[in-house]
Amino acid sequence: MIRVIAFDADDTLWHNEHYFRDAEASFRQMLTAYHDEAWIQERLYASEMRNLGHFGYGVKSFVLSMIETAIELTEGRVSGPEIQAIIELGKNMLGHPVEMLPHVVETLAALQDRYRLMLITKGDLLDQEAKLARSGLDRYFSAVEVVSQKDEAIYRAILARHAIDPAEFLMIGNSVKSDVLPAVSLGARAVHVPYITTWIHEHVEDVDTTHFTTLEHLGLLPEWLANLESPTKED
């Protein structure tokens, strides 16, 4: 019996990834005189991966990686105003209005009386808090956890801290790697709700899909839960 449902935030409740893709497009445009776009994109991703241990996830890390890539790819010739333009890309990302994904509000409203709802999100603390506040969704969640990484140990610690039995826990998110697999491997349930695009870093291959469910959108969740709790012959 599920008692606690935790939601990922970025690209599960609201749009996020496409702001990164848009900023990358502007960034590639800026360096187009120096290199072809595929190479710029490849070097930027290499810089992000190299910097993950120093800077972690989030917009500020992404901006610093774009700046390093611009310096590298122009052999140091990138100008002050170009660097400033990269920083402005980041400020715009941090300040954009929160665009909710379809069915989010009615699904949370439908579930809040029957389940304890949590938010578990990875990234920059201030940015995640600010987006939650702008979204107005904070009233639905009894707990909000912003974490620097989403692996089995982190989920285990969160469940322990909130005294939640994994057998009563359901995790919902758009990332198989960060939301689904770690929850499944500690004995909880997980529902994958894919976003239109997935960051290459979150890709996993050859996933065993027998242990979790994929739903096309969040609006299908209440019915799936109802079926889970009182399965009928028709199913």
Next chain:
Amino acid sequence: MIRVIAFDADDTLWHNEHYFRDAEASFRQMLTAYHDEAWIQERLYASEMRNLGHFGYGVKSFVLSMIETAIELTEGRVSGPEIQAIIELGKNMLGHPVEMLPHVVETLAALQDRYRLMLITKGDLLDQEAKLARSGLDRYFSAVEVVSQKDEAIYRAILARHAIDPAEFLMIGNSVKSDVLPAVSLGARAVHVPYITTWIHEHVEDVDTTHFTTLEHLGLLPEWLANLESPTKED
């Protein structure tokens, strides 16, 4: 009767501020051909304050503010390698070994059996978690809260979440503004343990010191607590 003691981390348990001061000195040195040091420092602080709402506290924000200041003060002539050198200052700050302040370990060890100990720290999530892990102090704390801001509302939320009565709560830290005053104003106790230097942003003037205690170092805390709980005639 105190049951829960929460500690600030940066400049309360381990050195932090002087890494910022050292990085600022290197930064001023870099721009010394363009402006005098006092002006560089003033513009950097203005940039940090302007960016606080976008980027929050922590090393990555500081690096982005240094980069903006360098672009501004050189009228865009700052070079790619100079920007890269600023980013390296940040990476060094994030990777430095944790230098514990005096008396920290023995004080935590002395208190851990009698009180529930917590860590409440402001700043970058990944950086704070990494410093706590490097310090080896995590075993003393039953809860760790990394917050984006330290005001009365945040403390109130933390106490509510952990079901702590303010009358049983003691906050310890080096910042009167962030650690002491918000705790006192919600009815808890606070002990101020000053660090050798205070960032200008954390300065407060005309503080009413009747509602909190200042101790010269953390080693004095167990005796102060013992006195608080069973005052003797000698005191």
